[in-house]
Amino acid sequence: MLTRFFSTSRKVLTGSILAGIIVALLCGMLQFFLSYHKREAKFDTLIIDLRVYMESYFSDLKTSIDTLQPFTLSTCQDVSAELTSRAAFSVNVRAFLLVRDNAAFCSSATGPMSVPMKELIPDLDTTKSVDMALLPGTPMLPDKPAIVVWYQNPLVKGGGVFTSININLTPYLLYTSRQDEFAGIAVIIGNMALSTASGHLINVNDLHGTPIRSATLKDVPLTINLYAQEWTTYEILFALLFGLICGIAAGTLSFYILNIRLNPGKEILTAIKRGQFYVVYQPVVDAKELKMQGCEVLMRWKHPTMGEIPPDAFINFAEAQKLIVPLTLHLFELIIRDAALLQTVLPPGAKLGINIAPGHLHSENFKDDMREFAASLPPDHFQVVLEITERDMINQLEAAPLFEWLHHEGFEIAIDDFGTGHSALIYLERFTMDYLKIDRGFVNAIGTETVTSPVLDAVLTLARRLNMVTVAEGVETPEQAAWLRQHGVNYLQGYWISRPMPLAQFLKWESDVAIESE
Template identity: 40%
Template sequence: MGLKGVLTHSMSHKQRILVKSNIAALLFFVLFTTVTLSLITRQRVQYQRTVKEHTLKTTLSYINHLVKTMQQMLPLTAKPCLSSQADITYQAAFTSGVRTFLLVKNGYAYCSSASGDLMLPLKILYPEINWNQHLDFKLQQDTPTMPGKPTVAVWLRQPDRLDTGILATLDIDLVPLLITPRYAQTPDIAIVMGDSALTTFTPNLMPVNQLPHQEADRLNINGLPLSIMFYNEKLTPEDIRLTLLGSLVLSLMIGVLCYYTLLLRQSPEQALLRGIKRNEFFIEYQPVFHTRSGTIAGLEVLIRWQHPIRGHIPPDVFILDAERSGLIVPLTRHLFRLIAKDAPQLATVLPQGAKIGLNISPAHLSTPSFNQDVYELLAQLPCNYFRLMFEITERGMVEEKNALAEFDWLHKQGIEIAIDDFGTGHSVLIYLKRFNMDYLKIDRGFVNSIGQDTVSAPVLDAVISLAKKLKILTVAEGVETAVQMRFLQERDVNFVQGYYFSKPLSIDDFIAYCNANQVFDYQAQQT
């Protein structure tokens, strides 16, 4: 199973992604709904404020113009209807919203802009008007000339006479005069005068105490006996319905997008890069022993990956995927940084000249940055203290055309080269001689055949004999029993490692292990 299979094969993994996607969709639903409804409410409040400001401005402008016109007509109350009718008819025709102007004298309406001479008592014509006030507004359901059609009566009294003045009757079309087409979406309005109200939701006048109890914005006009009520729902059922529907559709889209995005994030490439960034990779050190003396001669660096969800991922799984995806280079650079970080601690328990072995991918070996990466590693290690050994598989030597030049360069840097897992790849003897190898690592498969009557057993003797003839040092890995150890000692294998001595250890456990065991003295060996 590849890395992708390890990361995504379980149902629990997909269930976790599904749960995360649902949570993301739910959070988006709540957030989008809340923000949208808040914006709608805020927009409606702002809209209502604009309507009120416009209505106040328009109303004051209209009434000021109306009163000014009526004041100009006040001197006509001292004249007979015959000489005044033409003037008041002209004013009625050119004053917007005016149905009629009436001249009133001694409590009687004696002249109409519409019908001329008449003699009607004011108390019968408009009983609600307060004639004592200088300026009064009243609503009335019927008038003698137009029964059944509400009207607005405006009374302007002569300053020096209580029952003489001008009376204007205004059409119901006053409301469109106040609210221009720009604000035509304003829902319901009630114009309140005294105990009655002229509304947009009924054709007849309505008592003030019967107005809707829902919340309304009230506009009081200073200096005038009228007010305007605005019934404006900040959130309508339609607003909520459409918002919830839109939120649901978008949330479903977000959930699906999140689901596939999380699946994509679990691709081997993304998982490897994220693991490097989040320091999910770590190092274990396996001690390498000098066979004849049984002392610690060095170590092999083994990279490990502890995934936060999938747990431990085997190296043979993620290294293969790193090579296939081209991420082996950043992974090896990360390994170099981890080694450099632990090097000062390793120097406290290992002698000068101790060997540090680590695997190098053929793919990294062929990159232009390889030499610079190695320079940076050497610069971070204690100067001239450790002896690096790069382990490269047979497959790497066969496929890498520039291996010879790179190996020569590594030798010049003081780095030794080992052929790893010898006998399991495609090499032939000519490669051992051509590439000038320093070590030959005997694969654990051959070591396991020791003491068993298998086809691999005689091959192991041939491998050891070949290495001696080519003057290549040998390292046997995977040693697990005393029988295997004696066999390797008898055949003068130079170094051994395996669970017979120690499993791979963390940096702290490795230091404790070295303190409890004898290390190989390279200085004494040289003398």
């Protein structure tokens, strides 16, 4: 048995560990996937917003330059003041230069000048309608890289406007530097690039890493590269931690479920060991004087987490798991513990009704259990009545000699819930019973126009002919009690008299009833 126990425990432990590992891997991978999806969405949003922002900026810049194109037909003295004013109020613009005959003749920063474009910006192609270049600096800010943009004037030979603008065109450059997952961005024009990783211009071939996103602006030859780490340390640690927590939770839950499934009776045995079961007592009174002549002992289970568990649930479960015998023996122990106090309120010969399941009735140790139980009670005070539910199947060949033995040992037998099963008349015909307990379904029908009342009349007539004492269960109203008393029922039991009570309340109830009767 011990070998089997340890083998089962190993299976439970192994299964729980495997379940925990599988769940940990699945949850960790799911977290990686969600992080990846979130990163991808963030990158898509950033590159789109960055492209839209810069395209909008250059579109506004072209609109401003278009208003300056007519100035290429004038002298620098005539337009110098206006040119300077336009540059001052243009965002990020360092200077506007007017070009005619492929030479810059007027600057918003320095005024009149005469410098061929090939000397000023060798990389700029003035034959194109739009061209751009990156400069390491400008005369006014020699250490600050800038972008120069050329817009051709088709109406003037070799003429147009070009402007130098600051490289920090967008706050997204600052945004990327504040995010752990971003490594930076690079602005690329031609073969030159400026990135957040370097403070000066570099060749495109010297850019390190593969961009996570890349976008080329619609109207100008400028490309934006976005760089990011494959995975951040935070995301990796979070995914591992999430997977670990899920794995531990799954392993623990799996261990609990497997333990319950492979040891289905463990809950009941644990409850017995920890004293979670307790007994309640429901008074039984004689119908004539309404004085208590005994009580039915009922078992209850208060689970520490699930609360009160219905008796039908745990009794049926105990029978299915072959645990009804230890559960009944525990009931005997609880009754023995209370017997001394019960003796003070119950008269000599008081009936103690106790439910016995067929599983215990036919067990090998049943007779020894009953002898030990009777010997542990106060001598010659209680009359133990074993209640056998009529719905339960008993072995008829074994039951007859068992019932004879019980009568010989001084026990009495009651058939419980009479009329609700399949073999009521067979029980009455083949076995000697002392009490017939009428099911509450018949009692509830009293006073209603149903076919049940005539059946109840027939049951009472049958009990009288068989010399059986009758006990009516489920008496809830004075009308029901009056009808039963008029029709010769011997004992009453139900909420009209009292609900089942714990011992302390039962003792107080008896005391209160005794005072009232005086």
